[in-house]
Amino acid sequence: MRGISTRILAENEGFELVYEGRIILRHTSLCPSLVISRGNPRVTMYRGNFRIEDSPSGTVIPTGWQQSENGIEFAANGSICATLTVMSNGIEVRTTDPAFDRITLHFHAEADEQVWGGGEQMSYLSLKGRAFPMWTSEPGVGRDKSTELTRIMDKEGMAGGDYWNTNYPQPTFLTSRWTAIHLDASCYSVLDFTNPESHTVSVWSNRAKFEIFAAASPTELVSALSTRFGRQPQLPDWAIEGAIVGLKSGASSFDRLERFLDAGTSVSGIWCEDWAGIRETSFGRRLFWDWKSGDRSAARYPGLKQQIAALHERGIRFLAYVNPYLAVDGELFAEAEAGGHFARQLESDATHLVDFGEFDCGVLDFTQAKTRDWFAERILGREMLDIGVDGWMADFGEYLPTDLRLGDGSDPMEAHNKWPVLWAEVNAQAVASRGRTGDAVFFMRAGFSGVQAHCPLLWAGDQSVDFTRHDGIGTVITGALSAGLVGNAYSHSDCGGYTSLHGNIRSEELLQRWCELAAFAPVMRSHEGNRPDDNLQYDTNEALLTCFARWSRVHAHLAPYVRHLCEEAEKTGLPAQRPLFLHYPDDASLWTVQDQYLYGADLLVAPVIEQGSSSRNVLLPGDTPWRHCWTGEDYAPGLHDISAPIGQPPVFYRPDSAFAPLFAGLAGVIEL
Incomplete structure (x- = not known):
């Protein structure tokens, strides 16, 4: 899949970057794809909660360009300010002056194109319409600025969080054209999908390498990403x-x-x-x-x-x-310090200590x-x-x-x-x-x-x-x-x-x-x-x-069944819990569904996650019936209001599944 070369097509006083027949980036003088500037960051941390700000200066928007042997040279005010190098599976952008350490690249987006990814996002499966900083941190308590709990936690130590705070960010996004773009860098970056005409990535560096993936289906795309990042061993x-x-x-x-x-x-x-x-x-x-x-x-x-x-x-x-x-009042602290295992203070060889909430610790280096x-x-x-x-x-x-x-x-x-x-x-x-x-x-x-x-x-x-x-x-x-x-x-x-x-x-x-x-x-x-x-x-x-x-x-x-999913994960990289669109990619109504999931291809789980609810809407995908685990009743594909008293969350299975007899036995298990 990834051996096909990335190509540059010059047209209409601009150029297009194309990968496997898909436009990835489009640049014209009226709609430039690149912005560079000099950063001026301010980073504050309190117990794993970060406030990261920037006041960039000297912003340059290069409208000029010329094709080079390896890619593109961007120009502003008559001089080259950045280069784009084309690789078989991606591109690398560099500023010619290292002092310009902020790169913003606008990737091509199509009308109604959906976007997912960003690592482990807790609030939104669909990233469209929002921006997501890529910085691992405490996710916050409440994570909703309209709630009293979040306001209290913000006041107590920047600890309220927001929709984008996550323990696990990853600068990788997938789109409904079944493409994916990965920023191969660990610096602070922002994935911004607020502009419907572009997928924007801002990088705090003078260099940004992007890997590009394309596939015929979302399952193939997810499999390719899993191959790229590494697969877990099967669970015991x-x-x-x-x-x-x-x-x-x-x-x-x-x-x-x-x-x-x-x-x-x-x-x-x-x-x-x-x-x-x-x-x-x-x-x-x-x-x-x-x-x-x-x-x-x-x-x-x-x-x-x-x-x-x-x-x-x-x-x-x-x-x-x-x-x-390691806590300073523990036995292992002295052993680690003697062995030179802790990170150090900036201005001395003293161990850098972090306040974790009424006790201090050294950070293992x-x-x-x-x-x-x-x-x-x-x-x-x-x-x-x-x-x-x-x-x-x-x-x-x-x-x-x-x-x-x-x-x-x-x-x-x-x-x-x-x-x-x-x-x-x-x-x-x-x-x-x-x-x-x-x-x-x-x-x-x-x-x-x-x-x-x-x-x-x-x-x-x-x-x-x-x-x-x-x-x-x-x-x-x-x-x-x-x-x-x-x-x-x-x-x-x-x-x-x-x-x-x-x-x-x-x-x-x-x-x-x-x-x-x-x-x-x-x-x-x-x-x-x-x-x-x-x-x-x-x-x-x-x-x-x-x-x-x-x-x-x-x-x-x-x-x-879970053993089957583990074997499948090892072979294909598909996760055990899957968005509905992963197996039903042609149904755009499934692209933003995040409160129910496929457990493998054969089970559909719609947990009750609203307080006081005894029923919920369930969207059954595809064109064949689904069987209710607890009643044995078959339901046609589509939207249904399903009774869900405590003890009977909506769970459905495919009657033609090889595991159908196993699933049919679930009703007897909960009645024991």
């Missing part, structure tokens, strides 16, 4: 054959696990993120960021290695937690091979894998400040977006060192281009414990669908949500609806949240325990 059987129960109450977590088992829960693992100790802060119950099975771990989980071994004998895996920072090796072996290997840990949440990765000094001499503005990829590489290195690739599973929320090659599983981050449009339960669907389009096969969420602040707490309805959604993801995992004592848990009462147990069995029942 244990991860898809039941629920991972998240508990963080120390040794009593194992007693609580027995209640889940007694209730008939299909348990594949227990996740104790507090394995290394805890600290209490005003935000809630935080972990003690000293990743070792030492005194704090022993006090909270006595005999942990033996407990893990006992769980293994029962077929239950144990999962933990880790992140790429993963630009250094010695630090990557040390963390992979010393912490992930010896402290975790060697005591029997089967997986973990590899948290954070978004916090790299821009006012520090890195061991490899790189610019932190360039390194910031690379950090999640380096973090994923360290985790994958540790797993591989013990021969457990495809068995031990770590999951991440942070990402950027290339994380796909190292991270086996995404999770959707820290949703608020509610039904809100931009930060609640529904955002995990949008996140999975958008991330899947750029090569991430597997995604899941904190079942029950995470962030509980300023009186926002879980309801029984939310917990029940989240179970219904989580059962139809490759991995089902619960979380107690940041304020577990203030919130309902799945073992708070019998009704919630029964609910979780029921949907864990649904998840387990679907394991043969």
Whole structure:
């Protein structure tokens, strides 16, 4: 697909850049494709929340051009100011004066052309009509400037967020002409789709390399992107054959696990993120960021290695937690500092410290091979894998400040977006060192281009414990669908949500609806949240325990189908959870649907994500009937108002599927 040359066609005092018969870029004197300028940035960070501003000067809009041996030379005021070099699979733009370190390129857009991508976007699957900065950060709490919660969080520390804030940005976009463009750079950039006549990419650099993809269908396009960025290993059987129960109450977590088992829960693992100790802060119950099975771990989980071994004998895996920072009051901090593993202050050799909310930490400098090796072996290997840990949440990765000094001499503005990829590489290195690739599973929320090659599983981050449009339960669907389009096969969420602040707490309805959604993801995992004592848990009462147990069995029942999706992902790069248009590309009405999804090609899932709803509209695609999982009734393609009481979310399957007998058995599972 990508061996066909990019071509330049000169016409009408301008030129067109064409790739596989598609116009990618069009330039004329009246409608120039390029703008360059000098940047003047201002970057402010507070606990992973960034304010990034720029006051560019000396803006040049080159209207003149001439064809060169390798591409195009742009001219302004009689002199060449930038060059465009044509490659077989893309282009590279450079300014002739490096001081011009802002490049804005206007790619060709056609009328009614739809756009997706941008990494993991939580608010909008369709990017059309909006701009999206590409900068990994905390996504914010609320993420909606019209809400009181967002306003409070903004006032407290720039922490409210907006629709475009994400843990995992990626400067890649796909269009309904079944083309894709990827900016091969880690600097700050902006994808801007507010102008219907162009797809605009602004790059904070004097050089911008763009890769171009084209295909006959969206499935082929997604497959090509997956090949480019790397494919995940198949998920192991244990991860898809039941629920991972998240508990963080120390040794009593194992007693609580027995209640889940007694209730008939299909348990594949227990996740104790507090394995290394805890600290209490005003935000809630935080972990003690000293990743070792030492005194704090022993006090909270006595005999942990033996407990893990006992769980293994029962077929239950144990999962933990880790992140790429070390608290100054922990034992590992001194060891890391002595080894030269921390990023440094700009003006001295002192360790650069970051305030993570009432405690300070050093930032592991993963630009250094010695630090990557040390963390992979010393912490992930010896402290975790060697005591029997089967997986973990590899948290954070978004916090790299821009006012520090890195061991490899790189610019932190360039390194910031690379950090999640380096973090994923360290985790994958540790797993591989013990021969457990495809068995031990770590999951991440942070990402950027290339994380796909190292991270086996995404999770959707820290949703608020509610039904809100931009930060609640529904955002995990949008996140999975958008991330899947750029090569991430597997995604899941904190079942029950995470962030509980300023009186926002879980309801029984939310917990029940989240179970219904989580059962139809490759991995089902619960979380107690940041304020577990203030919130309902799945073992708070019998009704919630029964609910979780029921949907864990649904998840387990679907394991043969999920295994099929894993095999398909390995071969084709297609994600498990898919936008409807991926298999029905000719129906433009599906292009913006983000509140329901195809689970593979044969299941359609339409979770209830509006508070108080007992029915919802469901759009059934294609030209053949779909069968309702719970009633067995067949529905013609089109829009239907489907009854959806708690316990019966709208789920449909194709009657002609090879897995139809498996799907037909779901009704019996929820009735048990």
